[in-house]
Amino acid sequence: MSQARALYHLMRADFLERVRRYSFLITLGLAVWLGWAVSTGKLKLWISDTRGVYNSAWVGLLMALVVNAFVSLAGFYVVKNTLERDRRTGVGQILATTPMSKVLYTLGKTLSNLAVLLAMVAVLAGMAVVAQFVAGEDTHIHLGPLLAPFLIFCVPAMALVAAFAVLFETIPFLKGGFGNVVWFFLFTATVPLGIKMSHDPIGLGLVKTQLKTAVVKAFGSATDSFVLGALSNERQARSFRWEGMDWTREILLSRLTLLVIAFGIALLAAVFFDRFDVSRSWGRRRSSRKGHAAVAARGLAPAGDGAAVDSAPAPVPVHLHPLPAGSRRFHFLDMLRAELRLLLKGQRWWWYGIAAGLIVAGLFVPEAGRKVVLPLTWLWPVLLWSSMGAREARFGTDGLVFSAAWPLQRQLPATWFAGFLLALITGSGVGIRLAISGNWPAAGAWLIGALFIPTFALAMGVWSGTSKAFEVIYLFLWYIGPLNQTRSLDFMGAVPAAVKAGIPLVWLAATVALGVAGVAGRKRQLAER
Amino acid sequence: MKLTIEGVGKRYKGNFWGLREFSLELGPGVLGLLGPNGAGKSTLMRILATITKPTEGRALWNGTDIARSPNELRSGLGYLPQDFGVYPNLNAVEFLEYMAAVKGLDAAAARRRIEELLVLVNLTEARKRPLGGFSGGMKQRIGIAQALLNDPHLLIVDEPTVGLDPEERVRFRNLLSDLGGERIVILSTHIVSDVEATATGIALIDQGRLLACAAPEELLRRVEGKVWEWVIPSAELPAAREKWKISNAIRRGDGVHARVVSERPPVADAKSVPPSLEDAYLAVLEGSRESRLGMAA
Numbered sequence: 001m002s003q004a005r006a007l008y009h010l011m012r013a014d015f016l017e018r019v020r021r022y023s024f025l026i027t028l029g030l031a032v033w034l035g036w037a038v039s040t041g042k043l044k045l046w047i048s049d050t051r052g053v054y055n056s057a058w059v060g061l062l063m064a065l066v067v068n069a070f071v072s073l074a075g076f077y078v079v080k081n082t083l084e085r086d087r088r089t090g091v092g093q094i095l096a097t098t099p100m101s102k103v104l105y106t107l108g109k110t111l112s113n114l115a116v117l118l119a120m121v122a123v124l125a126g127m128a129v130v131a132q133f134v135a136g137e138d139t140h141i142h143l144g145p146l147l148a149p150f151l152i153f154c155v156p157a158m159a160l161v162a163a164f165a166v167l168f169e170t171i172p173f174l175k176g177g178f179g180n181v182v183w184f185f186l187f188t189a190t191v192p193l194g195i196k197m198s199h200d201p202i203g204l205g206l207v208k209t210q211l212k213t214a215v216v217k218a219f220g221s222a223t224d225s226f227v228l229g230a231l232s233n234e235r236q237a238r239s240f241r242w243e244g245m246d247w248t249r250e251i252l253l254s255r256l257t258l259l260v261i262a263f264g265i266a267l268l269a270a271v272f273f274d275r276f277d278v279s280r281s282w283g284r285r286r287s288s289r290k291g292h293a294a295v296a297a298r299g300l301a302p303a304g305d306g307a308a309v310d311s312a313p314a315p316v317p318v319h320l321h322p323l324p325a326g327s328r329r330f331h332f333l334d335m336l337r338a339e340l341r342l343l344l345k346g347q348r349w350w351w352y353g354i355a356a357g358l359i360v361a362g363l364f365v366p367e368a369g370r371k372v373v374l375p376l377t378w379l380w381p382v383l384l385w386s387s388m389g390a391r392e393a394r395f396g397t398d399g400l401v402f403s404a405a406w407p408l409q410r411q412l413p414a415t416w417f418a419g420f421l422l423a424l425i426t427g428s429g430v431g432i433r434l435a436i437s438g439n440w441p442a443a444g445a446w447l448i449g450a451l452f453i454p455t456f457a458l459a460m461g462v463w464s465g466t467s468k469a470f471e472v473i474y475l476f477l478w479y480i481g482p483l484n485q486t487r488s489l490d491f492m493g494a495v496p497a498a499v500k501a502g503i504p505l506v507w508l509a510a511t512v513a514l515g516v517a518g519v520a521g522r523k524r525q526l527a528e529r
Numbered sequence: 530m531k532l533t534i535e536g537v538g539k540r541y542k543g544n545f546w547g548l549r550e551f552s553l554e555l556g557p558g559v560l561g562l563l564g565p566n567g568a569g570k571s572t573l574m575r576i577l578a579t580i581t582k583p584t585e586g587r588a589l590w591n592g593t594d595i596a597r598s599p600n601e602l603r604s605g606l607g608y609l610p611q612d613f614g615v616y617p618n619l620n621a622v623e624f625l626e627y628m629a630a631v632k633g634l635d636a637a638a639a640r641r642r643i644e645e646l647l648v649l650v651n652l653t654e655a656r657k658r659p660l661g662g663f664s665g666g667m668k669q670r671i672g673i674a675q676a677l678l679n680d681p682h683l684l685i686v687d688e689p690t691v692g693l694d695p696e697e698r699v700r701f702r703n704l705l706s707d708l709g710g711e712r713i714v715i716l717s718t719h720i721v722s723d724v725e726a727t728a729t730g731i732a733l734i735d736q737g738r739l740l741a742c743a744a745p746e747e748l749l750r751r752v753e754g755k756v757w758e759w760v761i762p763s764a765e766l767p768a769a770r771e772k773w774k775i776s777n778a779i780r781r782g783d784g785v786h787a788r789v790v791s792e793r794p795p796v797a798d799a800k801s802v803p804p805s806l807e808d809a810y811l812a813v814l815e816g817s818r819e820s821r822l823g824m825a826a
Contacts, residue, residue, distance in 0.1 A: 320645055320646070320649060320677065320680070320708075321641075321645065322680055323642065323679065323680040326635070327634060327635040327639075328604055328605075328633060328634060328635070328679060329633065329634075329635050330633030331633075331635070331636065334629075334635075334636045334639075335631065337630070338626060338627040338630035338631070339627075339630075341619075341623060341627070342619065342627060345616075345618040346618035391616070395615065395616055395617070396612065396613055397614050397615065397616065399580060399610035399612075400608070400610070400628060400631075400672075400675060401628075401631055402580060403578045403579060403580055403603060403608045404603055404606075404631045404632045404633070405600040405603035405604040405632070405633055407631075410631070410633065411631050414630075527582070
């Protein structure tokens with residue numbers, strides 16, 4: 001009983017802490033926006049160029065699939081911060097000294113994640129009713145068919161996301177930006193696979209099978225085309241009456257299995273959970289091993305928490321000499337060098353190796369290969385760019401950095417320039433090749449890409465105070481735009497048609513706007529302290 | 530070199546005033562800011578460090594309003610906040626080089642200065658280790674080093690001795706005393722002994738207001754002949770605490786030596802003893818609170 005009480009309070013405290021944050025309102029606002037996109041027909045579900053009449057069953061199904069397809073991806077990033085918060089606030093260390101077990105902790109955190117995700121689902125369920133009225137095709141509300149897809153499709157999927165978020169946070173190499181990238185690719189790989197499978201976590205496969213049968217029944221035949229997303233309003237689809245999913249025993253069992261898997265993942269997270277013992281974490285061990293060797297050589301003793309305590313040399317009397325006249329003179333190059341070092345520090349040899357490989361590939365790959373090599377080249381440093389603008393808040397150095405003279409005119413431009421240099425250097429292979437081949441429009445688009453990325457990163461970092469916002473939005477943009485050759489979203493000149501259509505100029509304008517936003521954001525940070 | 534604070538106040542959300550009608554004029558020397566938790570010490574320091582803007586009043590550095598033109602002060606400002614972070618992947622030298630660049634120091638001068646500072650804060654042996662592996666005390670010493678990087682004219686240190694071992698604490702106190710000769714040093718702490726050892730002037734703050742600002746000798750004079758000590762049996766200590774505001778109670782072989790600050794001797798056999806700065810601090814604090822209660826009544 002006391003274990004259940006502890007679990008409940010662990011979940012409750014974490015949930016309340018999150019929902020009382022301003023960012024939670026933004027999250028709910030985004031959920032409302034998503035619901036509105038469905039209500040106004042911007043997001044649709046089509047099968048074989050047909051759609052269901054907007055009755056409760058169809059709207060409920062459509063909204064539930066939107067939840068699973070979009071909230072599963074974005075929601076992961078929303079909830080993947082609960083352990084990090086306990087670590088940062090020090091609450092974790094206090095919890096670690098209580099009798100609470102690791103399993104209880106990871107389960108509590110999973111349930112809290114689930115509660116946050118379900119709050120978003122609840123908003124979208126409410127928006128389903130709005131969508132049905134806005135469509136006006138059938139205004140009779142039938143709660144059963146409307147809510148069943150949320151309960152049967154969304155709850156297990158959200159449980160899985162909630163558990164994965166906790167698992168990622170307990171595995172040292174997945175808890176940071178790398179984990180954010182991994183989830184993105186894991187998810188984007190799962191969706192198309194899911195449509196082909198009959199039992200996928202999102203539920204697309206199940207829905208497709210039943211809808212296809214309904215379409216055959218209504219129109220005599222059906223193709224394999226299945227689309228969930230934004231479709232042009234010019235295209236019209238024939239409609240049929242959908243009375244709801246046939247919730248077979250098999251379906252219910254498969255969704256129940258997902259809940260069990262989510263529970264298993266939460267238990268697995270307990271295996272990796274370090275119980276806030278920093279000396280056990282992989283990253284810390286790596287630096288501490290080096291540290292301990294140096295410490296041992298110099299007569300310093302490691303402390304129990306992995307940090308070193310200074311047991312050593314007797315202090316030497318020293319007198320501080322006054323700084324020579326003229327030494328208080330700002331040099332932009334010194335600042336830039338320092339910012340570059342900060343940006344690149346901590347990267348291992350293989351990071352540079354792969355970056356160099358991509359530069360070489362950019363130099364020698366034929367013109368057609370540019371659409372793959374350039375996006376990859378500018379995906380590789382994403383975790384470095386993402387720290388721009390957010391570093392001061394993240395590491396708590398804002399008090400030191402912002403009390404120096406002209407932080408807006410000196411440090412901020414140097415931060416941006418370091419990011420721009422990183423883009424230029426990592427993309428240099430493609431850039432040089434474009435220049436050699438005399439493809440100046442594409443070279444111009446490439447340069448705009450190099451300007452856009454650090455400007456975007458800086459603005460996102462300054463305004464959000466975290467590196468996650470840039471990582472997630474940049475990945476979306478990168479995936480849909482340059483990688484999938486979507487013309488309007490190609491911000492780096494990887495799509496020849498985009499270059500021809502002058503799309504890079506739009507991105508140049510966006511770069512200027514983001515630059516202004518970044519400066520305004522930092523100005524606000526300086527003024528509001 | 531002059532720092533003038535004129536009627537400075539800071540209002541936070543919820544109409545809470547962290548600082549109110551605060552005025553002071555400072556020249557070279559070490560000013561110790563003393564006050565209980567939440568008194569407004571850190572708010573004042575953040576205003577003087579140009580991090581927070583005052584809601585009312587102004588602070589002038591050599592006649593220039595620091596809220597309107599902060600950069601004149603910032604080029605010669607050293608600031609050690611109460612809570613600060615470091616970049617965990619950088620080592621001590623790299624971090625100080627970064628801070629030197631941010632503060633606009635010439636690279637060659639910065640290198641020499643960093644070497645001196647690392648010796649000064651006793652971190653030469655750990656100079657190449659990532660800061661992420663530093664203990665709290667070592668991190669605090671890096672904070673002290675960065676505050677001194679630009680040979681500041683105004684040095685503001687908020688609870689600087691937190692996390693330092695006794696030896697380092699003594700060293701730091703001595704350093705502050707040395708530095709105070711030719712610049713303005715503002716030291717905020719609730720550790721009276723830190724102030725006792727370094728300050729040439731003391732400002733007592735409570736509930737956002739300046740209660741007193743004077744040289745330590747002057748503060749001690751105010752309670753001269755008002756500090757009493759007497760011996761009571763251990764068992765009677767709780768009752769004595771109910772009756773008098775005992776500022777200190779030390780158990781010795783003959784019983785508990787109780788100490789109070791009072792106009793009159795608490796008991797007939799109480800002996801007048803030389804006052805400490807802690808007595809003066811408590812007396813001023815107590816006096817101010819009583820007068821506020823009196824006014825409220």
